[in-house]
Amino acid sequence: MSGLVPETMQKVAHAALGPRQGDKLKDLAHNTKDMTPEGRLTTDYGVKQSTADDWLKVASKDKTGPMLLEDPFARERIMRFDHERIPERVVHARGTGAFGKFKLLESIEDLTIAPVLTDTSRETPVFVRFSTVLGSRGSADTVRDVRGFATKFYTQEGNWDLVGNDIPVFFIQDAIKFPDVIHAGKPEPHNEVPQAQSAHNNFWDFQFNHTEATHMFMWSMSDRAIPRSYRMMQGFGVNTFTLINAKGERHFVKFTWTPELGVHSLVWDEALKLAGQDPDFHRKDLWEAIANGAFPKWKFGIQVIPEADEHKFDFDILDATKVWPEDLIPTRYIGEMELNRNVDEFFTQTEQIAFCTSHVVPGIGFSDDPLLQGRNFSYFDTQISRLGVNFQELPINRPVCPVMNFNRDGAMRHTITRGTVNYWPNRFEACPPASHQEGAYVEYAQKVVGMKARMRSEKFKDHFSQAQLFWNSMSPIEKQHIIRAFSFELDHCEDPVVYSRMVQRLADIDLNLAQTVAAAVGGEAPKEGRPNHGRRAPALSQLEFPGKPTIQARRVAILIADGYDQVAYDAAYAALSSAMATPLVVGPKRSRITAANGTSSTQPHHHLEGLRSTMVDALFIPGGAQSIDTLSRNGRALHWVREAFGHLKVIGATGEAVGFVEKAIGLPSVVVSSDGEAKESYGVITIKELRPESLKEAVQIAKGATGFMEKFFYGISQHRCWERELAGLNDMV
Numbered sequence: 001m002s003g004l005v006p007e008t009m010q011k012v013a014h015a016a017l018g019p020r021q022g023d024k025l026k027d028l029a030h031n032t033k034d035m036t037p038e039g040r041l042t043t044d045y046g047v048k049q050s051t052a053d054d055w056l057k058v059a060s061k062d063k064t065g066p067m068l069l070e071d072p073f074a075r076e077r078i079m080r081f082d083h084e085r086i087p088e089r090v091v092h093a094r095g096t097g098a099f100g101k102f103k104l105l106e107s108i109e110d111l112t113i114a115p116v117l118t119d120t121s122r123e124t125p126v127f128v129r130f131s132t133v134l135g136s137r138g139s140a141d142t143v144r145d146v147r148g149f150a151t152k153f154y155t156q157e158g159n160w161d162l163v164g165n166d167i168p169v170f171f172i173q174d175a176i177k178f179p180d181v182i183h184a185g186k187p188e189p190h191n192e193v194p195q196a197q198s199a200h201n202n203f204w205d206f207q208f209n210h211t212e213a214t215h216m217f218m219w220s221m222s223d224r225a226i227p228r229s230y231r232m233m234q235g236f237g238v239n240t241f242t243l244i245n246a247k248g249e250r251h252f253v254k255f256t257w258t259p260e261l262g263v264h265s266l267v268w269d270e271a272l273k274l275a276g277q278d279p280d281f282h283r284k285d286l287w288e289a290i291a292n293g294a295f296p297k298w299k300f301g302i303q304v305i306p307e308a309d310e311h312k313f314d315f316d317i318l319d320a321t322k323v324w325p326e327d328l329i330p331t332r333y334i335g336e337m338e339l340n341r342n343v344d345e346f347f348t349q350t351e352q353i354a355f356c357t358s359h360v361v362p363g364i365g366f367s368d369d370p371l372l373q374g375r376n377f378s379y380f381d382t383q384i385s386r387l388g389v390n391f392q393e394l395p396i397n398r399p400v401c402p403v404m405n406f407n408r409d410g411a412m413r414h415t416i417t418r419g420t421v422n423y424w425p426n427r428f429e430a431c432p433p434a435s436h437q438e439g440a441y442v443e444y445a446q447k448v449v450g451m452k453a454r455m456r457s458e459k460f461k462d463h464f465s466q467a468q469l470f471w472n473s474m475s476p477i478e479k480q481h482i483i484r485a486f487s488f489e490l491d492h493c494e495d496p497v498v499y500s501r502m503v504q505r506l507a508d509i510d511l512n513l514a515q516t517v518a519a520a521v522g523g524e525a526p527k528e529g530r531p532n533h534g535r536r537a538p539a540l541s542q543l544e545f546p547g548k549p550t551i552q553a554r555r556v557a558i559l560i561a562d563g564y565d566q567v568a569y570d571a572a573y574a575a576l577s578s579a580m581a582t583p584l585v586v587g588p589k590r591s592r593i594t595a596a597n598g599t600s601s602t603q604p605h606h607h608l609e610g611l612r613s614t615m616v617d618a619l620f621i622p623g624g625a626q627s628i629d630t631l632s633r634n635g636r637a638l639h640w641v642r643e644a645f646g647h648l649k650v651i652g653a654t655g656e657a658v659g660f661v662e663k664a665i666g667l668p669s670v671v672v673s674s675d676g677e678a679k680e681s682y683g684v685i686t687i688k689e690l691r692p693e694s695l696k697e698a699v700q701i702a703k704g705a706t707g708f709m710e711k712f713f714y715g716i717s718q719h720r721c722w723e724r725e726l727a728g729l730n731d732m733v
């Protein structure tokens with residue numbers, strides 16, 4: 001196979017596919033073709049063409065002349081191109097997706113009849129799309145925003161779409177308000193500014209005027225809104241769904257995904273810079289991890305409330321602006337999902353995938369959650385405008401089980417249904433409805449009596465208790481980040497009415513928060529706050545989800561110049577690769593760099609201008625007198641180290657590089673010079689000499705004679721060095 005098809009990208013992934021996941025991929029194969037050198041250029045109607053370069057012309061002597069409209073090939077190319085775009089999603093336009101599989105580990109047949117949640121021998125193919133909400137399709141990945149986490153389960157009973165976010169609550173309680181909250185967040189109507197930002201007047205004006213958003217905006221000002229990676233986010237169904245068991249009993253349920261790698265975020269300065277330096281940061285991160293075989297995994301959990309307990313809580317369990325605190329309703333983890341295959345083509349798969357919250361399978365139902373009810377209408381409707389009425393026939397959307405009904409026609413219908421009738425009942429009894437025993441979806445018989453009115457339950461009117469609960473549950477570092485987020489956002493609101501009122505609003509959550517932000521943004525500091533109930537729910541803090549300590553798929557830069565210590569370099573490179581991290585060699589130039597021994601050399605992946613410290617998780621700098629001398633005189637190299645230190649990244653240095661790190665960060669007391677033993681101080685790991693007995697030893701990481709690699713890897717696995725921030729050192733560089 002030629003390099004035309006990135007076969008290697010998918011090779012690892014194919015090996016990991018289970019028997020069932022193949023169902024959807026086999027189905028997609030009917031519509032998949034490869035570009036090959038053997039294939040010949042044709043029109044869309046199949047006629048071979050001799051050129052792709054020249055429009056048919058009336059040739060004069062010097063071979064110039066008018067172009068002929070007659071040329072069907074040229075016309076087809078241009079007209080086809082003119083119509084390549086479809087409307088982008090009205091929200092969540094920017095996103096990326098991948099294939100994977102869902103495996104149930106524990107049956108919940110006590111709660112549901114849905115085989116996807118009761119049959120542990122099954123493996124269900126899935127497609128997941130992650131997204132930001134506010135930005136348009138070409139906007140940057142790392143902006144402050146909620147992230148979408150939408151999963152399509154291709155079950156044997158039909159498609160089940162679980163369309164969630166990385167934050168468990170939402171801005172509004174009733175779907176009718178959705179256009180308002182989105183209009184307020186999107187670029188302002190008069191000048192279409194700003195792109196993909198909540199930091200503007202209209203967003204915060206709405207938040208103030210619409211108190212039910214208070215809990216949600218606390219989450220969106222937290223680090224959850226700037227994830228390090230899609231692989232390191234939780235996912236929440238947000239809405240309250242129901243499960244129906246064989247006895248016909250109904251339970252309320254919330255669905256959760258928890259990542260194996262833990263919940264980790266960028267730091268704000270990094271997120272801001274990445275938006276310009278690498279706008280595809282999250283998209284590339286997911287792609288590379290899957291291509292390298294570091295498949296991201298999530299545990300699948302449920303929180304369940306029996307129907308009879310619906311009213312036992314001081315919040316309404318159908319209110320999407322409230323969490324179900326885990327100390328009251330613990331999460332039961334029952335399955336896991338792995339993403340293991342990148343898409344073959346972005347448009348036909350990631351762009352054309354269409355999720356509908358209304359698509360559930362027998363055994364799963366809705367509740368009277370007024371946000372969910374509105375969503376059930378909206379998603380189907382929006383797909384019709386985005387993709388047309390036959391959107392469910394598109395390869396990525398069609399189910400793996402049979403589809404048969406009397407829906408017909410419409411633009412771009414593909415299925416050719418044979419038969420003389422297209423209605424029910426018909427004289428042939430063709431396509432009869434299924435019975436319950438045959439697996440038909442049966443609606444839960446819910447007794448409903450009431451007055452028709454525009455109304456809301458009383459408990460929905462408490463807009464502050466859980467905002468306080470969230471704030472109370474944050475660690476000191478998380479609180480600090482929230483304060484800074486508000487300070488940034490409100491600084492971007494020029495209208496004093498907007499930022500002054502918002503500062504007052506913050507006093508409904510916490511007086512200290514309000515006063516600190518007021519001082520930063522210039523609003524009048526509130527003197528009194530709403531009494532705080534003092535309750536906490538630890539699981540709201542993302543620090544409760546550190547994940548498994550691994551450096552898999554973490555990007556580690558190795559900084560070198562001519563004359564680098566080749567032994568230390570080789571040892572680190574080999575150890576990082578064997579741990580499935582991604583070492584990225586960076587030098588002042590991308591042409592070959594020669595080691596101190598004069599014989600070895602290496603071709604760096606990037607130069608210091610091209611790759612920035614923001615794009616990596618950690619930094620390693622081997623010694624070598626000449627190399628360090630060059631780096632010490634290079635402003636960009638010094639900035640690299642300084643910036644990585646400021647962003648709390650782990651830095652490893654050996655030999656002469658120790659002094660270089662000290663010079664770069666200008667905090668002599670922090671960098672402990674070492675006397676042979678590896679030393680760690682505020683995430684800076686140093687050693688005089690990295691001389692593993694052999695490369696093999698380096699590869700066995702933890703056994704390294706010096707313990708350097710052990711300390712370095714542990715630091716990376718901890719994501720960041722928070723001690724540095726607690727000591728205020730990051731603010732000093």
Ligand code: HDE
Pocket residue numbers: 089090091092095129130131147148149150163164165170174175176178236237238239320353354355371372374375378379380382383
């Ligand atoms: Fe969405 N939302 N939403 N939303 N939403 C859409 O559907 C809508 C809400 C979410 O990767 C749209 O296909 C309404 C909550 C995700 O393709 C649209 C309301 C949550 C995605 C729509 C909400 C979400 C969407 C636009 C309030 C978290 C991207 C394009 C009642 C649980 C799916 C599309 C993808 C997309 C409507 C609120 C998550 C317009 C009316 C709450 C992850 O139909």
